[in-house]
Amino acid sequence: AQSVTxxxxxxxxxxxxxxLLRCNYSSSVPPYLFWYVxxxxxxxxxxxxxxxxxxxxxxxxxxxxxxxxxxxSFHLTKPSAHMSDAAEYFCAVSGxxxxxxxxxxxxxxxxxxx
Amino acid sequence: xxxxxxxxxxxxxxxxxxxxxxxDPISGHDNLYWYxxxxxxxxxxxxxxxxxxxxxxxxxxxxxxLAERTGGTYSTLKVQPAELEDSGVYFCASSPNLKQGxxxxxxxxxxxxxxxx
Numbered sequence: 093a094q095s096v097t098x099x100x101x102x103x104x105x106x107x108x109x110x111x112l113l114r115c116n117y118s119s120s121v122p123p124y125l126f127w128y129v130x131x132x133x134x135x136x137x138x139x140x141x142x143x144x145x146x147x148x149x150x151x152x153x154x155x156x157x158x159x160x161x162x163x164x165s166f167h168l169t170k171p172s173a174h175m176s177d178a179a180e181y182f183c184a185v186s187g188x189x190x191x192x193x194x195x196x197x198x199x200x201x202x203x204x205x206x
Numbered sequence: 207x208x209x210x211x212x213x214x215x216x217x218x219x220x221x222x223x224x225x226x227x228x229x230d231p232i233s234g235h236d237n238l239y240w241y242x243x244x245x246x247x248x249x250x251x252x253x254x255x256x257x258x259x260x261x262x263x264x265x266x267x268x269x270x271x272l273a274e275r276t277g278g279t280y281s282t283l284k285v286q287p288a289e290l291e292d293s294g295v296y297f298c299a300s301s302p303n304l305k306q307g308x309x310x311x312x313x314x315x316x317x318x319x320x321x322x323x
Contacts, residue, residue, distance in 0.1 A: 141311065194241075199248065
C-alpha cells in the first residue's frame with residue numbers, strides 16, 4: 093500500500109524567503125514520487141518527479157526536492173520565493189512507473205507575503 | 207499539441223439529477239485516468255482505462271458512477287443520480303504507453319468543478 097502525508101495545509105512565507113513544503117511517503121515498493129502544482133483556475137502541473145535516478149531532483153521554476161529513503165521524505169524547496177509561486181502544491185506517489193495510479197497528499201497551499 | 211481537455215469546466219446540478227463529464231485525452235495516449243477531489247481533501251483515484259478497457263476501477267465510490275471510453279478515445283463519467291457528497295473537482299489525466307526503457311508521466315486536465323445543490 094502507498095500513502096502520502098503533507099505536513100501543513102497552509103504555509104506562508106515572505107517574498108525572497110526559503111520555501112519548504114514537507115512530504116513523507118509510505119510505500120511497499122520502490123516509489124516514484126512527484127510534486128504537482130495547481131495555480132488558481134488552472135489544472136495540475138507536474139513540478140518534478142523522482143524515478144530512482146538522482147536523489148536530488150530539479151524541477152521547473154527553481155524548485156527542487158530531495159528523496160531521502162531513510163526518512164521516507166521528499167520535501168520540496170525553493171531558495172527564494174516569488175509572488176508567482178502562490179499556489180497549491182501536491183506531493184504524490186505511484187508504483188512501478190510514472191504511468192501508474194497516483195496517490196496524492198492532501199495538498200499545501202502556499203501564500204507569499206510581499 | 208493540445209493537452210487534456212475536460213468539459214464542462216463547471217457544472218451546478220440539483221440533487222437527484224444526472225451529470226456527464228467528458229475528458230478528451232492527448233491524442234495517442236492509451237492510458238486515461240479519472241481522479242476526484244472532494245472539498246479540502248486529497249485528490250483520489252477513481253479509475254484507469256487502457257484504451258477502451260477498464261484496467262483498474264477500484265476507486266469508483268459506488269454504482270452511481272459510470273465511466274466509459276468507447277473507441278478508446280474520449281471518456282465520459284456519468285453520475286446518476288447525483289448526491290450532495292459528489293460535489294468536488296473531477297480531474298482527468300492521460301499518459302502514453304511505456305516503451306522499453308522509457309519513462310513517462312501523466313498529463314492532467316484543468317478539471318471539472320461539480321456542485322450538487
